[in-house]
Amino acid sequence: MPGYLSGMTSLPFEVRESPLAGKGAFASRAIARGERIIEYTGERITHAQADLRYDDDSMDEHHTFLFTVSSRTVIDATYEGNESRYINHSCEPNCETEIDRGRVFIFALRDIAAGEELAYDYAYQRSGDETEKEERQYRCLCRSASCRGSIMEPKSAFELRQRAAAKTRTTRARRTLSSSGKSRAR
Ligand SMILES: C[S@@+](CC[C@H](N)C(=O)[O-])C[C@H]1O[C@@H](n2cnc3c(N)ncnc32)[C@H](O)[C@@H]1O
Ligand SMILES: [Zn+2]
Numbered sequence: 678m679p680g681y682l683s684g685m686t687s688l689p690f691e692v693r694e695s696p697l698a699g700k701g702a703f704a705s706r707a708i709a710r711g712e713r714i715i716e717y718t719g720e721r722i723t724h725a726q727a728d729l730r731y732d733d734d735s736m737d738e739h740h741t742f743l744f745t746v747s748s749r750t751v752i753d754a755t756y757e758g759n760e761s762r763y764i765n766h767s768c769e770p771n772c773e774t775e776i777d778r779g780r781v782f783i784f785a786l787r788d789i790a791a792g793e794e795l796a797y798d799y800a801y802q803r804s805g806d807e808t809e810k811e812e813r814q815y816r817c818l819c820r821s822a823s824c825r826g827s828i829m830e831p832k833s834a835f836e837l838r839q840r841a842a843a844k845t846r847t848t849r850a851r852r853t854l855s856s857s858g859k860s861r862a863r
Contacts, residue, residue, distance in 0.1 A: 688714075688760060689704060690703055690704050690760070690795055691703055692763045695765055696794075697794065697818050698818055699740075699763075699765075701764070702760065702761075702763050702765075702794065702795045703792060703793065703794050703795070704789050704790065704794075704795060705791060706791050707788065707790055707791055708785045708788070708789040708795075709788055710785050710786065710787045710788050711785060712784065712785045713782050714782075714783045714784060714785060714795065715761045715782070715783050716759070716780060716782050716783075717754065717759075717761045717783060718752070718754065718758055718761065719742065719744070719752040719753050719754030719756060719758040719759075719762070720752070720753045720755075720756040721746075721750055721751075721753075722750070722751055722752075722753050723749060723751065724745075724748075724749075726751075727741075727743055727751045730753065733814065736814060737814070738813075738814055739814040739828075741755070742754035742758055744774075745802070746779060746781060747776075750779065752781060761783060764796060764797060765795075765796050765819075766796055766797065766798060766817060767794075767796030767797070767819040768798065768819050768823055768824045769824075770798045771785065771786055771787055771789050771793060771795060771796060772785055772786055772789075772795050772797040774797055799828045800828075800831075801815065801828060801829045802830060803830055803832065803835040805835055812827065815828050816828075
């Protein structure tokens with residue numbers, strides 16, 4: 678069984694100061710594209726519990742170790758977390774996350790050379806009414822050529838989601854109307 682699952686320490690990265698933000702994770706050997714690097718572990722809580730624990734408004738810069746797994750569950754890596762919590766965000770990431778039956782794993786998106794900082798796209802979900810203060814709190818310092826300036830998802834991703842949700846609402850409304858029509862006819 679690989680070390681990161683058995684609890685042994687055979688991580689392909691080390692944690693140290695990052696030029697991006699605080700501490701970061703740096704490849705300690707070459708990592709092949711597709712390699713599963715580590716599981717994002719921590720205490721599993723609800724969104725309501727996370728909201729009680731962390732008050733985003735009071736932070737000058739947003740900083741938590743939360744990972745949203747689903748509409749029910751958030752992993753808080755402040756508690757029971759491992760080194761995965763130090764992997765920073767980049768708008769040109771070399772890693773990606775995958776959720777498998779409620780567990781979160783971090784994979785290499787491409788071949789990564791020893792010494793490179795590991796990063797995935799946090800793409801924190803927008804609510805669409807972010808204030809200037811919030812934009813500042815979530816600003817991105819990745820310095821990649823295609824940096825979008827934010828560790829939140831691109832505005833276009835939010836707009837797409839809105840359009841898809843509106844479409845679903847319209848379809849549901851139509852179904853409701855047609856099924857109530859049918860029952861009236863019976
Ligand atoms: C899961 S922690 C990552 C580890 C963090 N660097 C540390 O030392 O604790 C997530 C936080 O790191 C910071 N961060 C990560 N990537 C960033 C980036 N590209 N630009 C700005 N801040 C970043 C943000 O404060 C974010 O909320
Ligand atoms: Zn960026």
